[in-house]
Amino acid sequence: MKKLFSEFNIKNVKVKNRIFIPPMVLSLSNEGYVTSNNIEHYKRLAKGGAGLIIHEATCVNPNGLLSEGQPGIWNDDQINGLKTIVNAVHEENVPIFIQIHHAGVGGISENPICPSPYEYKTSTKSVVGHEMTIEDIKSIQNDFINAARRAYEAGYDGIELHGCHSYLISQFLNKKVNKRTDEYGANPEKFALEILEGIRKVTPKEFPVGIRLGGFQPRIEDSLHYAKIFEEHGIDFLDISYGFSIEQEVEEIPDYKYALPIYAAEKIKAEVSIPVFATWGINSPGLAEDILLNTKVDLVGIGRGALINPNWANDAIAEKDTGKCLECKKCMWFGYSKVCAGKVLFEKK
Ligand SMILES: Cc1cc2nc3c(=O)[nH]c(=O)nc-3n(C[C@H](O)[C@H](O)[C@H](O)COP(=O)(O)O)c2cc1C
Numbered sequence: 001m002k003k004l005f006s007e008f009n010i011k012n013v014k015v016k017n018r019i020f021i022p023p024m025v026l027s028l029s030n031e032g033y034v035t036s037n038n039i040e041h042y043k044r045l046a047k048g049g050a051g052l053i054i055h056e057a058t059c060v061n062p063n064g065l066l067s068e069g070q071p072g073i074w075n076d077d078q079i080n081g082l083k084t085i086v087n088a089v090h091e092e093n094v095p096i097f098i099q100i101h102h103a104g105v106g107g108i109s110e111n112p113i114c115p116s117p118y119e120y121k122t123s124t125k126s127v128v129g130h131e132m133t134i135e136d137i138k139s140i141q142n143d144f145i146n147a148a149r150r151a152y153e154a155g156y157d158g159i160e161l162h163g164c165h166s167y168l169i170s171q172f173l174n175k176k177v178n179k180r181t182d183e184y185g186a187n188p189e190k191f192a193l194e195i196l197e198g199i200r201k202v203t204p205k206e207f208p209v210g211i212r213l214g215g216f217q218p219r220i221e222d223s224l225h226y227a228k229i230f231e232e233h234g235i236d237f238l239d240i241s242y243g244f245s246i247e248q249e250v251e252e253i254p255d256y257k258y259a260l261p262i263y264a265a266e267k268i269k270a271e272v273s274i275p276v277f278a279t280w281g282i283n284s285p286g287l288a289e290d291i292l293l294n295t296k297v298d299l300v301g302i303g304r305g306a307l308i309n310p311n312w313a314n315d316a317i318a319e320k321d322t323g324k325c326l327e328c329k330k331c332m333w334f335g336y337s338k339v340c341a342g343k344v345l346f347e348k349k
Helices: 036-047 076-090 134-154 168-173 190-202 220-232 260-269 285-295 304-308 312-317 341-348
Strands: 008-010 013-015 019-021 052-059 096-101 118-121 126-131 158-163 209-214 237-241 276-279 299-301
Touching: 019 312, 036 052, 036 076, 052 076, 076 096, 076 134, 096 134, 134 158, 134 190, 158 168, 158 190, 168 190, 168 209, 190 209, 190 220, 209 220, 220 237, 220 260, 237 260, 260 276, 260 285, 285 299, 304 312, 304 341
Parallel strands: 019 052, 019 299, 052 096, 096 158, 158 209, 209 237, 237 276, 276 299
Antiparallel strands: 008 013, 118 126
């Protein structure tokens, strides 16, 4: 496990091993404000030995929430609560980035915004997003920029823009969703790039800012194109996942050994020179090491594995059983499931 346990730097941020905890909304906040449950959760994760934690998707505007209990960063009053999470994690000598997010048409708002009119259907509801005006665009970009300034003030070590999983930035990036006829349609990355530019003005230049990008937006070629553009504009890292779920054109890769977001991360890593993170289905230290060596990505994410066993990284280092996600997907996306069979099995041992 030489590579998995080796150090890495993201700008000046020292990451003691290649394991990061990807953002996972657990809906534990009190109307967007940090609760003791949030703090305990991050403290537990930080004690678990991962090199980096990315704080769950934290909403930049109450109209962009993805769940009622999602944490928020739309108000200066929220800084102190977030600071307590940062301090709890820093006490364990672990850096923490924060993912900042707006759901657009993919959230709980009954009158959501979207780059252009789009009907978003899930198994339980259907909602139509209304086209954002230029004023809406500027205003939401400012929400992201102010959120980043608050995150910096709270002490986070870096920012991750949520640019995947069907939420607002991925709605802009995916041309099957973004049908605008203006410059935000002609250059779908413009929305996120202007946010990046604004964040640079309110945070020091050494403060890392990255994006979680869908590997299929809608095709892998589009994501490669975006990855290169973000790199050219100075983004500090790319964290690769799925894109706008129902509007992806995912390639079939019959002999590929790992999950599709890892395939996309590998392809992107081959084309850029900034750090690339890969996540999805990494359920053993051996698999994590294998992926690092074979795909050349820089960090590997352990998501559900860390919900089952917050001590995943320490157990990997000690060569103990790390537990295994059974892929029932009942926890996705909203929290510690009461029916996590993987957790029950792990805790019985
Ligand atoms: C409960 C839960 C909440 C999640 N919330 C987020 C989120 O806030 N932001 C995000 O980008 N991905 C989110 N994800 C996706 C994870 O970050 C990760 O990409 C996914 O679980 C796959 O990795 P894994 O196989 O290691 O669990 C969530 C996943 C779960 C299970």
